[in-house]
Amino acid sequence: MNILAIDTSCDDTSVAITEDRKLLANVFWSKIKTYEKWGGVVPSEAKRQHIEFLPKALEKAFEDVNAALNQQPQSKNPKSKFTIENIDSIAVTYGPGLAIALESGIQTAKNLAKKHNKKLIAVNHMIGHIYSNLVLDENGKSYSGVDEFEFPLLALTISGGHTDLYLMHNHFDFNHIGYTIDDAIGETFDKVGRMIGLPYPAGPKIEKLAQEGNEDAFKFPRPMSNSNDYLWSYSGLKTAVLYTIKKLVDEYEDKPQKKKFKVEDLSEKLTDQQIKDIAASFQRAAVEALLIKVKKALVEFNPKMLVVGGGVIANSYLREKLQAECEKKDVPLYYPKPIWLCTDNAAMIGVTGYYYAKYNKFVENIDELDRIPNLRI
Numbered sequence: 253m254n255i256l257a258i259d260t261s262c263d264d265t266s267v268a269i270t271e272d273r274k275l276l277a278n279v280f281w282s283k284i285k286t287y288e289k290w291g292g293v294v295p296s297e298a299k300r301q302h303i304e305f306l307p308k309a310l311e312k313a314f315e316d317v318n319a320a321l322n323q324q325p326q327s328k329n330p331k332s333k334f335t336i337e338n339i340d341s342i343a344v345t346y347g348p349g350l351a352i353a354l355e356s357g358i359q360t361a362k363n364l365a366k367k368h369n370k371k372l373i374a375v376n377h378m379i380g381h382i383y384s385n386l387v388l389d390e391n392g393k394s395y396s397g398v399d400e401f402e403f404p405l406l407a408l409t410i411s412g413g414h415t416d417l418y419l420m421h422n423h424f425d426f427n428h429i430g431y432t433i434d435d436a437i438g439e440t441f442d443k444v445g446r447m448i449g450l451p452y453p454a455g456p457k458i459e460k461l462a463q464e465g466n467e468d469a470f471k472f473p474r475p476m477s478n479s480n481d482y483l484w485s486y487s488g489l490k491t492a493v494l495y496t497i498k499k500l501v502d503e504y505e506d507k508p509q510k511k512k513f514k515v516e517d518l519s520e521k522l523t524d525q526q527i528k529d530i531a532a533s534f535q536r537a538a539v540e541a542l543l544i545k546v547k548k549a550l551v552e553f554n555p556k557m558l559v560v561g562g563g564v565i566a567n568s569y570l571r572e573k574l575q576a577e578c579e580k581k582d583v584p585l586y587y588p589k590p591i592w593l594c595t596d597n598a599a600m601i602g603v604t605g606y607y608y609a610k611y612n613k614f615v616e617n618i619d620e621l622d623r624i625p626n627l628r629i
């Protein structure tokens with residue numbers, strides 16, 4: 253089954269073509285730099301970018317498939333061109349995400365489906381992050397190392413907007429057992445990053461700085477670590493980092509800072525080493541707070557595997573710590589190894605679409621499909 257997939261949930265314009273679980277083409281268009289000065293994504297800018305880039309990204313995706321086909325020595329009929337006529341269904345993210353950004357992808361997908369008489373599949377972006385583990389490369393090899401999901405499994409989604417844990421007993425059978433009661437883990441990386449002068453998205457930059465910092469330099473809390481549940485809370489950690497920074501700045505300026513909570517760039521008044529130590533100590537606290545609950549769930553549910561998706565699993569410090577815990581509990585751990593498959597992408601939407609199709613989950617009335625910005629699993 254060939255699927256043309258589109259994801260415009262946030263600021264990346266992304267289009268992919270998949271054949272069952274195999275990725276044939278994967279195109280990204282991102283102009284993230286425009287957001288740096290704002291410290292976050294500007295929805296109207298994201299929308300403008302999607303409208304401008306979607307046609308080019310679609311064209312490039314078909315070009316890439318054709319280029320790959322022509323390179324194959326065994327190609328039986330090199331003259332035949334792969335076009336939208338070779339596509340069976342169109343899969344598009346309909347939520348969660350930024351409303352006006354989602355809208356661009358949905359409109360494009362609807363138009364294409366109607367014009368070319370294709371079935372439409374509306375994909376939940378967060379299910380996409382979980383199923384990103386099932387994407388295969390052009391040789392049919394899994395990017396995460398997992399051949400198929402084995403149930404029951406635990407699925408952890410950690411991104412800019414989500415920190416969630418699900419127990420799955422089958423495909424599309426999600427039992428939501430854990431979530432954050434305030435900020436998401438990725439959002440916390442971004443906000444702490446802002447305090448130490450890092451542009452959005454700050455996660456990768458914090459990871460890099462942390463490598464040169466002392467993770468024992470500051471004692472930050474691991475909120476909710478003693479609660480007997482699968483809830484997380486990151487806003488207290490964020491506040492603790494801010495107060496630590498304000499204290500350092502007080503010492504620097506020899507006068508107390510305003511106590512009001514505000515995420516702001518205070519990096520000018522910090523030394524490079526202080527910034528690195530804050531990054532390392534914060535990263536450790538954020539990761540440990542996550543792991544406390546994951547460890548507990550591994551024991552309670554004894555899953556066949558733990559699968560992880562979302563931008564934050566790009567973090568190699570987290571990868572190592574999580575791997576060590578899973579080995580202790582003898583639970584196989586899977587996450588997409590390439591960073592582009594952890595952060596937002598359409599490849600995962602194509603493969604998730606393939607599973608939707610297998611379970612006959614097509615959009616019944618194309619005109620009625622609407623974005624759902626706060627869609628849940």
Ligand code: KG4
Nearest residue numbers: 411412413438453455456563564567595596
């Ligand atoms: O999945 P994603 O691309 O978009 C959402 O659906 O939210 O995740 C983006 C989030 C951002 O908050 C970003 O700072 C975080 O993932 N992130 C990281 C790393 N790379 C991306 N956080 C920590 N360490 C990283 N290396």
Ligand code: ZN
Nearest residue numbers: 377411595596
């Ligand atoms: Zn995402």
